[in-house]
Amino acid sequence: MPIPVTTVLGKVVRRAALARGGGSAFPGLFVERLDPSYVRRVLATLPRGVVVVSGTNGKTTTTKIVVDLLESQGLRVFTNRTGSNFVRGVAAALLGAVDVRGHLPADIAVLELDEAHAVHFVKEIAPRYCLLLNVMRDQLDRFGEIDHTARMLQSIARATTEAVVVNRDDPRLGAQVFAEGITGPTLRSYGTSAALSASFPSDDNLYGGSEGAPHPAPATYVDDTQLDSVEGDRAEISYAGGSHSAHLMLTGVYNVLNATAAIALTRAVLGGDLREPQMLEALSKVRPAFGRGETLQIDGQTCAMVLVKNPAGFRLALSSYDPADTATMIAINDNYADGRDMSWLWDVDFASLRAGGVTTVAGVRAYDMALRLRYDDVPVGVVTPDPERAVEEFLRSTTGQDKRIYCTYTAMLAIRKVLGTKGALDKVVA
DSSP: OOHHHHHHHHHHHHHHHHHTTOOTTHHHHHHHHHOTTHHHHHHTTOTTOEEEEESSSOHHHHHHHHHHHHHTTTOOEEEOTTOOOSHHHHHHHHHHHSOTTOOOOOSEEEEEOOHHHHHHHHHHSOOSEEEEOOOOOOOHHHHOSHHHHHHHHHHHHHHOSSEEEEETTSTTTTSHHHHTTOOSSEEEEEEEOGGGGGGSOOGGGSSSOOOOSOOOOOTTEEEEEEEEEEETTEEEEEETTEEEEEEOOOOSHHHHHHHHHHHHHHHHHHGGGOOHHHHHHHHHTOOOOTTSSOEEEETTEEEEEEEOOSHHHHHHHHHTSOOTTEEEEEEOOOSTTTOSOOGGGGGSOOGGGTTTOEEEEESTTHHHHHHHHHHTTOOEEEEESOHHHHHHHHHHHTTTSEEEEEEOHHHHHHHHHHHTTTSOOOOOOO
16 A cells, blocks of 8 residues: 555544544554555665664663664654554554655654564564663563563564664673674673672572672674763763763663663764764753653652563662652552563562551552562552552642652553643653
């Protein structure tokens, strides 16, 4: 089917879906069924090709940082901003970006993709660059064990044509066996200094403390970007033989590592044309991505949403914030987008929440979460399955306190809708 015909029909469906308050992925599903080659043909027109960002933790935030850094270099960037990271989410985002003739006004696409869907995506559209973040237990009902996830990411790397950027500290991605068989693209790496390795445990070391020195990149990796230190909102990141200071608006130690990954990828894309001052200035202005550490002011107090979806990510989130004088809410759903298997909650250490307790526990799995907290001697207040009703009560009962809400993906969507009526949050439309 001609691109303009698919575009017009898709835009009609998108407009109708938005008018009815529908989800961002439905118009993409319509286009997938109507014209299966549509996404491939539109993206093939981009002069700098496609970047794929994948891995278990940090895809949405890292993708946002990459987009901001590339735009600081004068590039026009297309991306799937909502974090809808299936192929249909990409198709839906395209419908919002192309004109009626199907022309995409961009130089490069930076796409966050779910690990399993990325494997199918790269068979149709070979990315020019990819960034692979980590392999952790997440949605075991979909992916099985993490060695299978690592093999999926290796398939993405093998399909990439120009440069692959890999987290060298991940015990699976940083292993020589992972690099074997990736013969086409240039291999690059990023990671942390030995001093910071204990702050970023792998899935294998959730309770093991420090892993010792981080993995050196395999000899086949030609370039490395390293996070050397973090102090407050300031980070030292080294590459190309020098150390560079960066100020960050992003909160959470995990986001500093995401920023390091984004710098590594930006350097791979720009090469010798990189304008470093503009890149570091843009990094200092990056705000949290959709639902990932977004904050707003409610009656003079800060309220932050923190997305959690696996044990390592939840542990890093808890370690990144001081619970003193902060009211805490946890909302856990087990819908398909969250993952059905919530057994991973038993691998998270909640001891840091003992002193202040958890004011509200909500979501489909609220009672499971409350039981888990009891086993770590964490006091629990209200327990209710309804996230929207729960957040309203949470806000009323914690007047005068800063607030932090840890939530799974679909719970975050419901809570974000309520919080959007209380203060300013960025409106994100596919």
